[in-house]
Amino acid sequence: MLHRKVILAIADGLGDRPHPLLEHKTPLEYAETPNLDRLASMGITGMMDLIGSGIPVGTDMGHLILFGYEPHHYPGRGPIEALGIGMDVQSGDIVLRCNFATVDENGIVVDRRAGRIREGTVEIADAINGLEFEGVKVYFKPATEHRAALILRGIGLSDKVSDSDPKAPNDGSPYHLVRPLDSSEESKRTAAILNLFLAKAHRILSRHSVNAERLEKGKLPANFILTRGAGQMAQLEPITDELNIKGSCIAGESTVLGVAQLAGFEPITDNSMTGNIDTNIELKAKMAIEEIAKKDMVVVHVKAPDLKGHDNEPFEKAKAIERFDQMVGIIAQGLPEDVYLALAADHSTPCEVGEHTGDPVPILIYGPSIRRDRVMQYNELDCAYGGLGRLSGNEFIRTLHGLMGRVKKQGN
Ligand SMILES: [Zn+2]
Incomplete structure (x- = not known):
């Protein structure tokens, strides 16, 4: 089996709706995101419902799924914290x-x-x-x-x-x-x-x-x-053991680091990873490249888009997304040939709602011999035309595990 690696970059609460202050664009459409769009033009895109369409999820549940668990594995907020x-x-x-x-x-x-x-x-x-x-x-x-x-x-x-x-x-x-x-x-x-x-x-x-x-x-x-x-606390097998892989998670937020540890990923953090718009994206990108040399899967998380969605600050949310774009750009530059770079979000936090909603989020995979689609931009409207179609969170992560060569063949 051909084994490859994945860096998964997660923008917390990224998904949104068209906003009157942003010329009726979503913050992701409105933001200047040359790096995300370049990856969209060279990769495959789609939309994801973390659990199912219309179902809002918390950051803990969203990440539990993005790390490879099923919703019923949720151990409660206390154990994760x-x-x-x-x-x-x-x-x-x-x-x-x-x-x-x-x-x-x-x-x-x-x-x-x-x-x-x-x-x-x-x-x-x-x-x-x-x-x-x-x-x-x-x-x-x-x-x-x-x-x-x-x-x-x-x-x-x-x-x-x-x-x-x-x-x-x-x-x-x-x-x-x-x-x-x-x-x-x-x-x-x-x-x-x-x-x-x-x-x-x-x-x-x-x-x-x-x-x-x-x-x-x-x-x-x-x-x-x-x-x-x-x-x-339930008896949960670490995902890393199940797939026989090694993983790292780079984040500033304890909820995300908690889920990472549950899943068997090494938590990596720094005081400069603030969980806000001033978070050290350069360090996160640098560490993602360093870690993927030693590991099979690296998750790198940025919190700020979610915070700005909760605060109904569409311009600030667009700025937070531009920081995410810069981080992804640095990672893409240093990306080794056998590594996929995937983009996702744990849920939508539309500014007009100020809370998590069940609106689907855009997803993207770029990397070696990927089946490119015709989508040229990474946002909620264009990715709906993408080649991945509309996947559940479990399906999206299984797609990544499949590309990594870690999903067992069914039948003979
Ligand atoms: Zn979240």
Whole structure:
């Protein structure tokens, strides 16, 4: 079998709709994208529905599919976030997303983000990491700013438990006791253990020196942990093992890096990969070329188009796309002969909606002896005429795996 390699460049939230401020073009049509268009003219294009037409997906689900899993493999947001911040997540673990928060003496949530705490979270987290309740070990680690993740490890646990977080915009209401969401013993036990943890954490954090200092400076103390989104880590085989390949993922966003680790891809990041329009595209492109020399598949991710879609900033979104175009241009220049360069997005984030939608996204594959189509530009309207047609996310990724020579023959 002829084995080849793939670099997959993902523009987060790239897909959009014609916008009145952009002469009724989409941001991708409006943007100056000479590199994307050159690849379109030399490659094969199409449209992709990540799961199915009209179904919006989150960045975590979108990437789970782009890394080669099926939608039903989704392990929940908690496990993905925990992996993304470098926690050791094991099969069977219950993982929750958390906020450092401020509650008053009556359990009223004064601030769900503890004054958007930035400093001292590592020290505070250390004070409650490693606690044990009824044989269940609790691991706790801070993420960016007020965010954190929590793992419960032990036997007889379930992810069918409610959130203690009253959720935005509910500052001023009491935190919720965790309740079982079904009648199983596992759910009851998990809810009880979480409530014990929350009470103990509150006692420890209320006395913590970081919070004493915060109070002295007139800042809100991080004296409570709000939990949400419990998920149980499933037994998933890394895609890299399944295909017998080696992979790397270059990204600034922890969600993407978390999915990458699940799939067996080596996560590669740098402080200059900001997840915004100022992200270091030159470094990303350089590393993509370096990594593909050692690996079979490299995923390189750019977040900014999604952010600008959420903010309904069509001109800014076009600018973010131009940065993506520059990155792809550098990668294309350094692309070895046996490597395909593929373009995709994890979902559409149309400016006029400000949220993810199920509009299909443009896809493209360029590389050795590819069946070229007649499409000359990479955008939502032209790629609809492309030779790949309209594929699901799984079909698109399988197409790439097929070109890599990694899909098993059916029959004899
Ligand atoms: Zn996304």
